[in-house]
Amino acid sequence: xxxxxxxxxxxxxxxxxxxxxxxxxxAGQMLLQHGADTDRVESVVHLIGTSLGAAWLDILVxxxxxxxxxxxxxxxxxxxxxxxxxxxxxxxVCAINDLAYRISWGEVDRVEARAELLRISAVRSNYNxxxxxxxxxxxxxxxxxxxxxxxxxxAVTFLSSAAAMFVRxxxxxxxxxxxxxxxxxxxxxxxxxxxxxxFQLSPNPQIALAASVLLLVPGVHLINSLRDMxxxxxxxxxxxxxxxxxxxxxxxxxxxxxxQLLGVSGL
Amino acid sequence: xxxxxxLQDLFxxxxxxxxxxxxxxxPRKTLIACFIxxxxxxxxxxxxxxxxxxxxxxxxxxxxxxGLLSDYFARRLETPSLVFGICGAIxxxxxxxxxxxxxxxxxxxxxxxxxxxxxxxxxxxNFINTGLILAAxxxxxTMPMLLFRRRKPVV
Numbered sequence: 001x002x003x004x005x006x007x008x009x010x011x012x013x014x015x016x017x018x019x020x021x022x023x024x025x026x027a028g029q030m031l032l033q034h035g036a037d038t039d040r041v042e043s044v045v046h047l048i049g050t051s052l053g054a055a056w057l058d059i060l061v062x063x064x065x066x067x068x069x070x071x072x073x074x075x076x077x078x079x080x081x082x083x084x085x086x087x088x089x090x091x092x093v094c095a096i097n098d099l100a101y102r103i104s105w106g107e108v109d110r111v112e113a114r115a116e117l118l119r120i121s122a123v124r125s126n127y128n129x130x131x132x133x134x135x136x137x138x139x140x141x142x143x144x145x146x147x148x149x150x151x152x153x154x155a156v157t158f159l160s161s162a163a164a165m166f167v168r169x170x171x172x173x174x175x176x177x178x179x180x181x182x183x184x185x186x187x188x189x190x191x192x193x194x195x196x197x198x199f200q201l202s203p204n205p206q207i208a209l210a211a212s213v214l215l216l217v218p219g220v221h222l223i224n225s226l227r228d229m230x231x232x233x234x235x236x237x238x239x240x241x242x243x244x245x246x247x248x249x250x251x252x253x254x255x256x257x258x259x260q261l262l263g264v265s266g267l
Numbered sequence: 268x269x270x271x272x273x274l275q276d277l278f279x280x281x282x283x284x285x286x287x288x289x290x291x292x293x294p295r296k297t298l299i300a301c302f303i304x305x306x307x308x309x310x311x312x313x314x315x316x317x318x319x320x321x322x323x324x325x326x327x328x329x330x331x332x333x334g335l336l337s338d339y340f341a342r343r344l345e346t347p348s349l350v351f352g353i354c355g356a357i358x359x360x361x362x363x364x365x366x367x368x369x370x371x372x373x374x375x376x377x378x379x380x381x382x383x384x385x386x387x388x389x390x391x392x393n394f395i396n397t398g399l400i401l402a403a404x405x406x407x408x409t410m411p412m413l414l415f416r417r418r419k420p421v422v
Contacts, residue, residue: 035291037349090293090350097347127289139286142279146309147363165290210366215290219360220353226405230413252369 009055011073016053018077019110021070024049024057025081026117027096028066035088037224038233041066044100051104052113063239085243087172088220095120129169136215137162144211152201153208160192161212168215179250182216186254189213194264209255209264216251218244269317273310280309283358293350300340304355308333312359323399326359330407338411352408361400368393 012020028045036044038061049057049070060067064085069078099116102108108116125132140161141154149157168185172178193212196205221244228237259265284305285298293301312329316322337351371390378386 035353040347040349088291090288090291090353092292094294094346094350098345125292126295127292132289135286135289137286139283139290142282142286143358143362145279146276146283146358210363213366214362217360217362217365219287219357220291222360222401223353223356223405223408226401227409230405230409248365248369252366252373255366256370256373 009053009072011055011075012053014075016110017070017072017075019114020049020052020054020072021068021077021079023052023110023113023117024054024070025066025068025079027100028059028061028068029081029083030092030117030121031096032061032066032083033086034092035090035220035224036093037231038228038236039231040093040097044097047100047104048113051100051106052110061233061236063236091123091126092120095123133162133165133169136165140211140214143214144207147207147211148204149207149211150202153196153205153211156193156196156201156205156208157212160189160195160208161215163192164189164212165215179246182247182250183254183257185216186213186251187258188254189215190255190258191262194258194262197264198262206265209259213251213255216247218247221247272317273314276313277306277310280358281306283309284354287357288350288354291354293354294346297340297344297346297350300336300344300351301354304333304336304340304351305358307336308355309358322396323403326400327403327407329359330356330404331410332407334408334411337408338415348412356404356408359400359404361397364393364397364400368397 024045027048028041031041031044041061042059045059045066045068046057049068054070054072056071058069058071065080065082067078067080069076096117099108099113099120103113127135137158141149141158144153144157164185167188168181171181171184189212190209193208196202196208202208221240225237225240225244228234228240281302284301288298288301308329310329311332312322312325315325315328320328333352333355334348337348337355340346340351341348368390371386371393374386375383375390
């Protein structure tokens, strides 16, 4: 860190510094909630804070909290914010990233930044929920193709994972515990996919079982986990990896329950 | 070499990438780029595996291609590269290995002691592959950043 440059910036008054830390924390919280990796959270929070006039920011990203200290002149302030991880929403990550750059180019000031953050946090999904259901079904069915499925398995996978996605949407709208949602969704997908075995729709129907639960695979958690570790953020990396493992366990539980109730073997 | 196979692979893995991109609510303008990243990355992996490379190094190569493409699209579309990286790599995430590993765990718990050993081995192999493939994906898609953007840490 370049101490000379830090001292050169004009000190902010009490109110302004308070606003700066509030805005940068808010942006960081949204990034962490919606699937950004630790490096991105750190650099965006730092960029926003320093562009809004703070001399320096020190940031600690923990798996479920964000701690930021802003420094300006002789003053410093520290604030902690709890972060509850929600689903992945890459539009929000993009929007915050964009906003950070616009702040750094001086296009957006503090007041506008607050309005912009409020707008981003209130934004709805880009896609109609039925489009999401259909596309997720299609994605899992395509994965079954990649595993070598025939047309029967393809159709069963499409229908069962689309149904599972519908159930998942309904449950997350009611704010049910995330792991519970995974178990129930995997159960629905597994029960649907078991029909391929029960009605002997294909010579290798077990592909449907493996493919139809893939909508639940915690890909973003696992990729971000390894990514964080590569960048040296061991704590967040480990926690994300473990979250991914627990989610995988929940998938296995729901799937096995469906398979054993219907008397279907998975291999 | 089976080229028809590779073409089919291109198409289906692109569809997987777009499907998950919609699930992750990416901006609409990035969907085509997500398709291209997912298709080319997974097809490269399949191609290498047909040439006899094992799955982990093939995944590393595929993910590195996704990483390079996402770096390009990030600048072209002014969107953070993680959008393309995640959507492009999602078809390579070892879902079926993880599935078999988890199933194996349950089978170990419920099997008769005499038959446990082969299941134990099989499950261990599946777990190792899951871990290796994940590491390859993460290393691959961050590779352009690690190589070309070796800036000083800001924080």
